[in-house]
Amino acid sequence: MNKYAANRNLVIAIDGPAGAGKSTIAKKLAKKLAILYLDTGAMYRAVGLNILEAGRDPADPLDVLPLLDHMDIAVRYENGLQAVYLNGRNVTDKIRTQQVSGAASAVAVLPEVRKKLVNLQREIASNVSLVMDGRDIGTYVLPNADIKIFLTASPKERTRRRWKELRENGEDPDYDDIRKEIAERDRNDSNRSFAPLKKAEDALLIDTTNKAIDEVVNEIEGLIQVQRR
């Protein structure tokens, strides 16, 4: 029997470091396929924001863990777009700052934080077709995903994209600060012992440095068609 029968849910895992193009590509792909898109980074960002707002240190487990049980992180879809709620408050726009990026990466090291969010991610993925992006989706969250993609781009290009994104969000970021922040996050995300950022053995590696978004989306779509044949 065809593993990818038409009535079976389609699960696509996209991983990679900050600025590799994950969210732009995953969002566009999900829209084209008319399936759900789940940005898991937004959940870690919501945890990071909660810790910062409480005046605590995201890098200190003793500051983070006591708050975790009282933290309600939820994802809702509003007009087809993902919204993230922290204790009933929509924080979708608040989580896109540089400070929250660093806090998200710091809290993401803690297995307790990851387990809480991974449960939610698996629950969302349990009965729908979707594109999920993050750092550990192909290796840990959804090891049986139908399609696994690992996106990369040169550090220079990733810094440029992140700089542009922050500018578009009304911030005035310093290019060199972003370069350092990305390098720090790469280190943090790749070196943690629990579910680090890593390409799954069966993931297709795509370097997006010199590729247009549509080119990558089409490449992944082509892969799905081949798999479904």
Ligand code: DC
């Ligand atoms: O994708 P992003 O830049 O919004 O993610 C923010 C941080 O959250 C990232 O630096 C590491 C963490 N993260 C993670 O550890 N695992 C995921 N699946 C997604 C994000």
